[in-house]
Amino acid sequence: MSDANRANVFAGSWRLSATRRLWLLTALGSALSGCGRPDPPQAAASREAVVLAVTPYAGAAPAFVAVARGYFEREGLSVTVQHHGSGKEALDAVLAGKADVATVAELPVALAVVKGHPVTILATLSTQSDHAIVGRTDRGIWSADALRGKRIGASVGTSGDFVLDVLLVRSRLSRADVQVVDHKPRDLADALVRGDVDAIVTWEPYVADARRRLGDRAAVFPSEGVYDSSFNLASQRAFALQRGEVVRHLLVALLQAEDLLKHDLAASESIVAQALRKPPEEIHELLSRSRFSLSLEQHLLVVLEDEGRWAMKNRVVDAPRAPNFLDAVYLDGLAAVKPRAVTIIR
Structure with missing residues (x-):
């Protein structure tokens, strides 16, 4: 091969190598530009919409934490928060179709079930003597x-x-x-x-x-030593049955909030203080009275039955007979994400 031909081959090889090098550098740059960054959040349009009715109560702290830390969004949910003065008012919003889920003590649930409303508890968020x-x-x-x-x-x-x-x-x-x-x-x-x-x-x-x-x-x-209340996440039964995957995502987000409440109390107190508009020292005392652990325990069923009998005996609610409170708890959601926390006997 002549010196001229060798020069032409070398020039062509150099041009091809330069093209490959440019492509490689571009690809490498794109890869490196995403290193160390979290995955982009799920597009808002593709998230499942949920309306959450909350109350100004420390027992609802997992919900406040999940909202503030973006745990619901991580689970593919777009949560709109409604604020109500009591769990009863929050549950009324669910019954009226104005909210999907509510944070509520067990008694309003018991009364609603005695009245014949298809309400169900998805999980107990906390228990307290307060x-x-x-x-x-x-x-x-x-x-x-x-x-x-x-x-x-x-x-x-x-x-x-x-x-x-x-x-x-x-x-x-x-x-x-x-x-x-x-x-x-x-x-x-x-x-x-x-x-x-x-x-x-x-x-x-x-x-x-x-x-x-x-x-x-x-x-x-x-009431300490006489009555411990539970604070729960509740919905209409149709919501739980028709949107079971959404229920599971809600519970996973709340489990993440529960973990923060257990392991980073300072961060949790700051979030709850802002949500309740209370000084941190007061929130510290309120949270210390609560036990945060998502569960569905047999004791919850016993309390619901006791409260149902009380309501009927004292004419708080007029009903011909006591309902089956097993229908007032939805077990499949929590059983899928925290099975050992479900101790209710079916």
Whole structure:
């Protein structure tokens, strides 16, 4: 081969190698540009839309954490948050078709089921002993026995209503011995401070608010050792049956929130303090009273049945017979993501 031919072959080889090198460098640059970055979030248009009704309650902390940390979005959900003053109001939004799921204590669920509503609990988020009667000492209420003949503010149809009867029975009193005045949960402390009622029965953070505002005129009779409430995620049964995959994604996101609550309390307190608009030190106390663990335990079924009987006996709800509360729990969702947490016997 002549020197001229060798030069032409060499030039062609060099041009081909340069083209390959350019392609390789471009591909390498594209690969490196994504290193160390998280995968792009799922497009909003492709996420499953869910409306979540929440309450200003520390027991709902997993929901607040999941929203703030984006855990729902990671699970392919687009969650719209509704704020309600009580779990009963949140559940009413679900029953009215204005929300898909609600954070709610077990009693409003029990009452709804007795009334014939197809409500089901997807998981218990937390359990706590945080209900109490707060009385005014300047009205002679130094002990629970002194409640006889007094006006007691309560939110009828809520767990506070049930706790009132439980604490009255412990003091050998009945509902006939007191005058119950119905108030929304957020209005109870105001009614007590104004003197419209002599005592109130409620839960945290309303107990702490009433105690703080009354100062040394407050006498507090807690439910600890008598009644532990559960705070739950609930929906209509059709939602659970028709959108089972969405339920599982909701629960996975809440499990991530549960993990943060257990292992990074400082971060969790900051999120819940912002959600409840409370100082961090108060949130620390509220969260310390709650036990966060997604579950569906046999004890929940027992409590629902007890509350259903109480509601029927005291004419809180008119119903011809007690329902089957096994229909009020949806087991498949949690069994798929945290099977050992399901202890309800089918």
